[in-house]
Amino acid sequence: MTQPAVLALVDHHDGVVRAPAFELLTLARSLGPVEAVWLGSGLADALDLLAEHGVSTVHQVDLEADVTVATSARALAEIMVESGATTVLLSSTFENKEVAALTAHETGAGLSVDAAGLERSGEGRLVVHQQAFAATWTLQVEITTPRAVVAVKPNAVPAEAEPTGQAPQVVVHALVSPPAARTRVVERTVRPSSGRPELGEAQVVVAGGRGTEGDFSAVEELAEVLGGAVGATRVATDEGWIGHETQIGQTGVTISPRLYVGAGVSGAVHHRGGMQSSGTIVAVNADPEAPIFEIADFGVVGDLFSVLPQAAAELRRLKAEQA
Structure with a gap:
């Protein structure tokens, strides 16, 4: 029986893939066939990198407006349902935790954030490893719903390449039912770059x-x-x-x-x-x-x-x- 796909949201900035995305793809490969979700433009320059990390299909949502938490969640929810995927993985940033919660709400999926590891149980359910009480306790949480949305902490697993040998198939999506515009982006201020890695992602x-x-x-x-x-x-x-x-x-x-x-x-x-x-x-x-x-x-x-x-x-x- 063919395993359902695992969707991994690929975070990027100006078309440059952020390091935790490769960790997600590595983890996703241990759970099933990997399909990536790319929100916005700039995908063409990243296709070879995604292929090197085991991605067979890329679902691209070329949003004309600014990508917001609401549009990201709606896109993930619609792709999850359309593709038949049962698992969505995101990097556990402040913004992505909110995206994960909204996606789980829309799809009726089980939700877990700040995961330190993932595996399948004997019954095929997703088991999430977490740390609690200032990392003094290690927990195992089994998600019992048919669908699961999990936000994984950066540096939870080392990124490893596994080339597919061919370019990923690109499937372009348009939001079927865009969320009501209760908020709108009026301005973005780019944080001055220090040349160092982001704190939450740094090794x-x-x-x-x-x-x-x-x-x-x-x-x-x-x-x-x-x-x-x-x-x-x-x-x-x-x-x-x-x-x-x-x-x-x-x-x-x-x-x-x-x-x-x-x-x-x-x-x-x-x-x-x-x-x-x-x-x-x-x-x-x-x-x-x-x-x-x-x-x-x-x-x-x-x-x-x-x-x-x-x-x-x-x-x-x-x-x-x-x-």
């Missing part, structure tokens, strides 16, 4: 806390060398030392990078709740009793303004030797 994050005393230069330097993102604690953002978009924690961004470096970060519970699922945790703090050392894989007791520049210099030296 390396260097975070600064109260110990920086407002000087993030050493944190930014190390992040630059590692090709990572810069994060911060709530204290640092509340003090105005750095923008609120960098806040990691229960009331900020939840991250799960391969490497997290906390510099001058005490390790308060609300911050740990947003980063405790990181692969490797490195702590640099002048206080040997700082709670972050309890969860750190590697700890350095010392002045971050001495330790971080030394680490950055050594990394540059090693990179120069390998060049």
Whole structure:
């Protein structure tokens, strides 16, 4: 019996596919035949990349107006029904969680967000792995409805290519019943680019806390060398030392990078709740009793303004030797 398709929403910006989309496609391949959903224009330049990651069919909705949460959800719902797919996967961003909820509502699907993994049960049902209570508990949730919509955390699985050997089939859709325009986009302001990866998607994050005393230069330097993102604690953002978009924690961004470096970060519970699922945790703090050392894989007791520049210099030296 042929398995129903798994739809994966491919997030992109100006036609450039965002890194978590490849992780979704990797995960989707373990569940069934993979079909991608592309909202907006710019698909032509991405077809080869999608083929390299196992996509056989791309459902494109070439929206003339701005893509909104409502139009995204309606498009996913209509494609899910039309294609016969039983599973929709999205990257678990703030916006996509809302899209997932609306899509599940429209299709009567079971909903799960911030998934850390997925698998099929013996009965063919979708089993979602999640982390709770500041990543101290691991849960398994079985979705019992025929359809499922799941938002997966970035960095939940490593992206792996699996070429199809041929270009994906493109199926163009028009919204059959566009949602009522209760809201409209009046303006978009592009956030200035730092040249670093997005915080929620980054595989390396260097975070600064109260110990920086407002000087993030050493944190930014190390992040630059590692090709990572810069994060911060709530204290640092509340003090105005750095923008609120960098806040990691229960009331900020939840991250799960391969490497997290906390510099001058005490390790308060609300911050740990947003980063405790990181692969490797490195702590640099002048206080040997700082709670972050309890969860750190590697700890350095010392002045971050001495330790971080030394680490950055050594990394540059090693990179120069390998060049």
